[in-house]
Amino acid sequence: MEHLSPERQRLLRLVLTGRASAADPPSAGAPIRPDLAALPGDFALSGAGVAVSDGWLHWIEGPGPQLCAAMGQIAADPRLARARLLSVGWTDRRRFGRWPLRQAALHHHAAQLLSGTSWRPEADLLALAQRVFDDLAQDHALGSFAQSDLLRRVPDFVEGLLDCDAEPVLPVLARDDLQVRAGFVEACLQRLGQMQEAAALGLAEVALAQTRLNSLLQRAGRPSQPLDPRGRVCLVLPPGETEMIGTILKADLLRLAGLSVRVILEPAIEAILAGLRDEAGAVVIVTGPRMRDEAADGRSAQLVAQLRQALPDRLILRGGLASGPLADCAERLALLRHRAGLAPVQGIDWAAMASLATLIDAGPQGAMPGLFA
Numbered sequence: 001m002e003h004l005s006p007e008r009q010r011l012l013r014l015v016l017t018g019r020a021s022a023a024d025p026p027s028a029g030a031p032i033r034p035d036l037a038a039l040p041g042d043f044a045l046s047g048a049g050v051a052v053s054d055g056w057l058h059w060i061e062g063p064g065p066q067l068c069a070a071m072g073q074i075a076a077d078p079r080l081a082r083a084r085l086l087s088v089g090w091t092d093r094r095r096f097g098r099w100p101l102r103q104a105a106l107h108h109h110a111a112q113l114l115s116g117t118s119w120r121p122e123a124d125l126l127a128l129a130q131r132v133f134d135d136l137a138q139d140h141a142l143g144s145f146a147q148s149d150l151l152r153r154v155p156d157f158v159e160g161l162l163d164c165d166a167e168p169v170l171p172v173l174a175r176d177d178l179q180v181r182a183g184f185v186e187a188c189l190q191r192l193g194q195m196q197e198a199a200a201l202g203l204a205e206v207a208l209a210q211t212r213l214n215s216l217l218q219r220a221g222r223p224s225q226p227l228d229p230r231g232r233v234c235l236v237l238p239p240g241e242t243e244m245i246g247t248i249l250k251a252d253l254l255r256l257a258g259l260s261v262r263v264i265l266e267p268a269i270e271a272i273l274a275g276l277r278d279e280a281g282a283v284v285i286v287t288g289p290r291m292r293d294e295a296a297d298g299r300s301a302q303l304v305a306q307l308r309q310a311l312p313d314r315l316i317l318r319g320g321l322a323s324g325p326l327a328d329c330a331e332r333l334a335l336l337r338h339r340a341g342l343a344p345v346q347g348i349d350w351a352a353m354a355s356l357a358t359l360i361d362a363g364p365q366g367a368m369p370g371l372f373a
Helices: 065-073 122-142 145-152 154-162 170-175 178-197 202-220 245-256 268-278 299-310 326-337 350-361
Strands: 011-019 045-050 055-062 085-089 106-108 231-236 260-265 283-286 316-318 340-344
Touching: 011 045, 011 065, 011 122, 045 122, 045 170, 055 065, 055 122, 055 340, 065 106, 065 350, 085 122, 085 326, 122 268, 122 326, 122 340, 145 170, 145 178, 154 178, 154 202, 170 178, 178 202, 178 245, 178 326, 202 245, 231 245, 245 260, 268 299, 283 299, 283 326, 299 316, 326 340
Parallel strands: 045 106, 231 260, 231 283, 283 316
Antiparallel strands: 011 055, 011 085, 045 055, 085 340
16 A cells, blocks of 8 residues: 655645736647746646636645745736636645646646636636646646556456456556556446447446456555544445445545545435434535446436435535546545635735745644635
8 A cells, every 4th residue: 555755745736727818818739837937946846737718727736835935926927917726735645746837738628717707606617627637637647657558458457357267466556556546447447338338248247347356456455544534525325326446446545635534335315314414514425437427317416416405515526437537536625625715816925825834844734724724
């Protein structure tokens, strides 16, 4: 099981968003914004920039003091007068570690930041940012020789799962790194789904492959509940859903990110609601299948609608293949939990934030009051 080394801990992550102006329109294939490109390399920042049809999104990550100090320089640029802070919080790992910020390319996405003449609601922009950066995270992961090599091994591994005389083993990287494992397993599940849709496999064969895969995952080791959790999450498997592997891996990834996770497996909505009320305040994620896309009115969508009606004050999210890469589920949840309320970038005292980040970085890890909650 992967253990986080000190140099991978206590990183700060900002997601910025802004409108494009007529004098500074987004352009596909251009270098990242000059105000970010000019930063000294010793800030140890990484991230990605995205040009959308009427603005831009930036993901910036690095040590808290250095990132806040850099933002003090960035915010002085007059082109950031329309910039807003979408999400800010601590993270235990870099999501775009191989992309130094000053060298990152500007990607083009068809999404829009505006609805009419006003900013979209914050929740809509967060959802937009999640989708955009999920796409980039997949590009980033596939740029790694190790992970792309793993993806090429998926067909043979799945054939081994289906062969009763074979003894398939998880590749070493998928065994030792939980995020790599999640990406590899999700690719295997999708391969099984494609084979089933092509009538190459029956239900019994798919069940056999999933059982053997689950056995390999259990033997590879799983993280325990954190002793001092940073938050709580309830994972709910919809009644009648039999695909459990994605739910298990999601629980492991969220625990590794420092969250306390309870998995609720109940056959009736009344029992599910009782369990969720026992976990007041916990984020709720209704898990879905990873072998294939679920219909818009599938089991998880129906359960999400029921839970939102019964628990209107709770954050209830829908999982499954359409929600984004399994390996990035903790990062997507953090983006929501660390929402910044569209704070103006030029209205923040970044020098004070850098000092506060230094103090927090030197002591027990926690959330910054207010803005960094």
